[in-house]
Amino acid sequence: MSRQAVTSNGVPIPFTPELFAPLADSTPLAGDLLALRRRFRQDGVVLLRGFLDRRKVLDLRGAYLSRFPDGLFAAGSTPEEGIFSGRVPDGLPAHGVRGHPAHAFVRERLFASFADQPVLRRLAEALLGGPVDRLPRAILRHFHAGTLMASRAHTDHAYMTRGSERVLTMWIPVGDCPMEAGGLVYLEGSHREAAERFERARLGSDRAGDPRPISHDLRATAQAVGRRWLWHDYEAGDLTVHSPHLVHASLDTVTDAMRVSVDLRFILRGEKADTRWMKEWAGDDGA
Ligand SMILES: O=C(O)CCC(=O)C(=O)O
Incomplete structure (x- = not known):
């Protein structure tokens, strides 16, 4: 993928300064939790590079991908590298449904011990301003x-x-x-936009009957509100934290290496949680 045009859901978006800008790096604020919280409130997102141990993240990748049949991987490559063979093995259930490795993996102790690392909890507590609970539905x-x-x-x-x-x-x-592997992009300052401002983008959505997504068309979404998509070439060990009101999306994966990611959600303790997030994720749970 040339960076003159990237795609999301097959729809091209010109990679121009009007539509894209780099995501601010908040890593220098990691030691100053008040400043980090201010940045989180202001931007609706913080990027922390190398926040997690790279080796631990790659071990999780290897552990997950090793649950797939060898045919998923290019000859001579390891599950941790996750190089796609170009062919999904016959009989593999749809992503995340019972019988697919992702369904079992998010229910394993190994996954829980990664998701429940104290360093993640402490970060959530610093940003939400008190004790937190992790919601069981981790995608x-x-x-x-x-x-x-x-x-x-x-x-x-x-x-x-x-x-x-x-x-x-x-x-x-x-x-x-990196962007080409399907990086997450954030619509700058969109946590302060009224939902109605996206109506024009919604009209062109490929999921017109579903009120939850805004659109598969990232150019139309950005242009509806005159804002830019913030991008980053993420490395294993990096993470972002975002507000529930910040618009985000991902780019298409066009690299040989497969894109694997985890979403974890935390709630301020004592607040009412949406019950759909109180049970473990399944690819077909509809939530
Ligand atoms: O990983 C993705 O493509 C989307 C993640 C997402 O939507 C989220 O973290 O809320």
Whole structure:
């Protein structure tokens, strides 16, 4: 993918300064939690590079991908490298449904011990300003080249309307994830936009009957509100934390390496959680 045009869900978006800008790096604020919280409130997102141990993240990648048949991987490559063979093995159930490795993996102790690392909890507490609980519904995403499938522009709030807004999401790439691998992009300052301002973008959505996503068309989404998509070439160990009101989406995976990521959500303790997020994720749970 040349960076003159990137795509999301197969729809090109010119990679121009009007539509894209780099995501601010908040790593220098990691030691000053008040400043980090101010940045989080102001921008609706913080990027912390190398926040997690790279080796631990790559071990998680290897552990997850090793649950797939060898045919998923290019000859001579390891599960941790996650190089797509170009062919999904016959009989593999749809992503995340019972019988697919992601469904079992998010229910394993290994996954829970990664998600429950004290360093993540402490970060959530610093940003939400008090003790937190992790919501059990943790999503494992896995994209590979050739599908032109990516996350549509949306806010997390649209999927969590039955509970408190005092929640946050951590997005953790499980492996290196440059833009070409399907990097997450954030619509700058969009946590301060009224939802109605996106109506024009919604009209062109490929999911017109579903009020939750805004659109698969990231150019139309950005232009509806005159804002830019913030991008980053993520490396294993990086993470972002975002507000439930910040619009985000992902780009198509066009690299040989598959894109794996985890979303973790935390809620301020004592707040009412949306019950759909109180049970473990399944690819077909509809939430
Ligand atoms: O990983 C993705 O493509 C989307 C993640 C997401 O939507 C989220 O973290 O809320």
